[in-house]
Each structure stands twice: as C-alpha cells, then as structure tokens.
Amino acid sequence: MTFADAAIAYREAGHSTRFLERVEDHWKNTLVRDITSKAVEAAARKLYPSAGPATRNRQVIVPTQAVINFAAENDWCPHLKVKRFKVDRKIKEPATLAWVEAFVAHASPHLGALCLFMFATGARIGEAVSLTWRDVDLTERTARIRQTKTGDERKAHLQPRLVAAIANIPSNRNPDDRVFRYVNRESVRQVWDKAIERAGIKKLSPHCCRHGFATTMLHAGVDVKTVAAAGGWKDVATLVRVYAHAMGDRTVTNVIFGTDLTQPENEKASNS
Incomplete structure (x- = not known):
C-alpha cells in the first residue's frame, strides 16, 4: 500500500x-x-x-x-513510532484585563472587539478571525467557535461587555461575512502591533489573550475541568502544564484570611 x-x-x-x-x-x-x-x-x-x-x-x-x-x-502495514523533536517549553506570558483594556482603547472597533473576544472566550486567533455573523447570536449572547486543532465546535458565552463590543463593529452583518473583517492571522499581525505601540503596553501576541483567559479563570478559582471545557481544551493536563501560571502577586496569601490582594497596581503590571 x-x-x-x-x-x-x-x-x-x-x-x-x-x-x-x-x-x-x-x-x-x-x-x-x-x-x-x-x-x-x-x-x-x-x-x-x-x-x-x-x-x-x-x-x-x-x-x-x-x-x-x-x-x-487495518493490518495493512506495521505500526510506526517516531521520536518527536524536542520542544523547549517556554513560560507563556498571559494578557491581563488591564492589558486588554489598554489595547482596546487604542484599537479600531473590530480589532478591539477581536482582542476582547479572544480574552473572554479563549478562542485561538484562527478561530476568532474565521467567525462569521452566522455564528453569532447577540440576543442569546452566544458564538459558535470552530476549533482549529480538534475539528470540533463549541458554543461560547458572550459577556455583556463583549456583546456591546461586537455590536459596535460597523457592518451590514451579512451572515457569511467575517465578524472581525480579517482574512487570516497574518492580516491581524501588523495592525495588532501598531495598536500596542499606540497604547504603550508590552508587546504580546494575539495568542496571549487565550493564555490570559485560562490564567485569569484559574486564578479566580474556577476548576480546571470547567476552564478546559469553556476554552476548548480536550486535554486538561496540557491546560495545567502550559497555562496554570503562578500568580505574580505576593499578597495572594491574603486569601487565607479572607482579605483582598493588596500588591500595588504598578508592581502587578511589571510582574504580569
């Protein structure tokens, strides 16, 4: 064969x-x-x-x-084992809500909504840019996300702030038109970096918004299985290994006594 x-x-x-x-x-x-x-x-x-x-x-x-x-x-040939190339695991820096808000303030309506969508749903950049108006129901506050890595689909909840951002994108909302207007991830990259420059914030990739979704949810105490389901991860172990970053705020131990985290905002920004 x-x-x-x-x-x-x-x-x-x-x-x-x-x-x-x-x-x-x-x-x-x-x-x-x-x-x-x-x-x-x-x-x-x-x-x-x-x-x-x-x-x-x-x-x-x-x-x-x-x-x-x-x-x-199917008994047509022997099984094949192939040793994978060694991958150096780097700690992936997640976007924070403060970073996203600064980005959105200096981006076009559709670019800002794209950033907010990835941060609020855990969508990958390829999944986000392929979203069409047919996939979105603003009344029900849902979006159908076609997952690029698994070939599956999931229905994501759209928070009111995200609904407002998407609703404010100038568009005729033809069912087959792309919500965020971009053809692919490469068409996002140049305008993405320009918005970062205007905002004066740390340069992060679009995928850092997905990291931020996972990290923010985990640090808020949402259990791993729920985060994995909400963000479209099939492998919970991968989610934990790649996205469960230690919190940079040293005052996290305040939660033991039921008090708020108190690290100054400027320290949080430098640690995030």
Missing part, C-alpha cells in the same frame, strides 16, 4: 485532515512499509527547514504517523 492509498482511506474514515495535504504531496506513492522514523524526521526538516521543532512535530510527524498507524490498525 502506498501512502497516497492509505491517506485516501484515512480521509474516507472521517479522520482529521489538518496538515495532511503537504505530507501527502511529499510521500505520494512511497510504500507505507518503507517509511521509517528517520525518514519522517528527514521529511520534517525538508518540508519546514526554518521552522521550530513544535511546527515540525505538529505538521509533519503527527499527520504522517496518524495515516500510517491507521493503516496498521
């Missing part, structure tokens, strides 16, 4: 096709039994020569291994 044959069967079985097209073009008619772990590692380097290890893992190793192991489950 060739990789192309296995990939067709994999698609027909309804499995995720994310990042599959490029590896299909690479392997083509290579026999699946001849694809070794070293060959997959070499393919990752070839297809993404300047990319980091996480990208190579996600966009080459994972889809290639998924197709071959699907074929193995």
